[in-house]
Amino acid sequence: MCVPGCQETVRRALSRRGFFRTAAAAGFAASAVGTSGELVQAAPRSKNVVDLTHTMSPEFPTFFGTPGIEFERKFEIKKDGFNMFLWKLIEHAGTHLDAPIHFSENGATAEKIAAESLVVPLAVINVVSRAEENPDYLLSREDLRDWERRFGKIPVNACVAMHSGWARHVGNAAKYTGKDAGGMFHFPGISPLAAEWLIKERKVAGIAVDTLSLDNGPSKDFRTHTLWLSSGRWGLENVANLDKVREAGATLVVGLAKVKDATGGPARLIALM
């Protein structure tokens, strides 16, 4: 067995070398072979796990204005011995994934997205101050350039996430949707030009937004959706807690429900740091 303090010692030793900072610090199932040959495992340390998922409920703001989920009780413990509901769930409500088929005729359905492409480096682009000035802000090519100046090239297979600060409005549907008197939405999104650059110049697996849509509120042509999803990549919407995760160096696990023929679906987003 590993003597008390052993793992901390290893962690410090690795830290001094500056290598594998993320993996070492996380201690995911960190394993060592003890003196008698058995495997010694450490539990993950909770402080390295960040939940990027909003809680879904009938009150969660939706693009269509109708509840994204409704419940029907099927069994009740006092009567039946256990509790169980049936859900009526819109595929694109709450924290969820858009599969390529959502905006393409022949794109991949949800179950075809391989698990390997759902475990990805996370690049968080902070546009909070710009979104405060302009609720229709579009994350730009310049914002991506700024991130790369600070952190280096966007990693291969990454998820590039727009952090606009919008998640803090989720309890206020009027502010979160930004719906005006004319029925137009106002919230930030990702510009088609930035999306196009990521497709052509970087090998990126997905994009993510902390708002209702990859396109900004006023968009009428859903150009970012169309460009991005028809290129065979996935998108994430209504992402939470991007203020609690590092701008570079975290790994995102996209816990997408694996449903045949689905155009997307609820996803538990867990960041490992």
Added chain:
Amino acid sequence: MCVPGCQETVRRALSRRGFFRTAAAAGFAASAVGTSGELVQAAPRSKNVVDLTHTMSPEFPTFFGTPGIEFERKFEIKKDGFNMFLWKLIEHAGTHLDAPIHFSENGATAEKIAAESLVVPLAVINVVSRAEENPDYLLSREDLRDWERRFGKIPVNACVAMHSGWARHVGNAAKYTGKDAGGMFHFPGISPLAAEWLIKERKVAGIAVDTLSLDNGPSKDFRTHTLWLSSGRWGLENVANLDKVREAGATLVVGLAKVKDATGGPARLIALM
């Protein structure tokens, strides 16, 4: 920037030390600080990700014999510009999680299970040969003892998974449910005594089975469900691909849909090795 071969060099250096075998081999967002101070990131290596999730569809075998999911098309791309379905989904169908409230009056609902307790060491207990001899096999206290003799004490906060080999029958509902002429099910499960021992003697977060139920097919009192869930722990059912994951040393990420008041729900299970 890290020169070519740098990460492999680091990996070998760590491997020689025998420390952090899992974390180093996985290379999840492995980070190093380059000479000019920027963060250098590596994409996760796909061979270290194993999907423990079955694809859900209306044909997936269920405990109740009725479809676990049904679809209603809401939008169609040729007519509406995009594709979208509404799902009618039973909380306890396909690869899914049982929350404590499923078999208790006041247990935690799905959204209350913290993300920290959904990233856990995975201990896989192989009872394939025993289940071949006896389709009603109950994973026993002895099976847990055998695992610990080989791999050491079950890690704190682990998920203990029964690998009975049943996942290979999932395309054959008659075999998977084992329903006999009298309507009784036949498939393996976890014995109440083994569950009770894990609750009292080990600090375990969850249990998992590659069959329809934590209890075996013939169970009438659902004693393992009741004991386990009322203790505040979670369970996983219809787990896939346990033959493709190490018996010790993997980390399981439970991508549970985060739904308010739910008694469980679909979960994307991703093992990181």
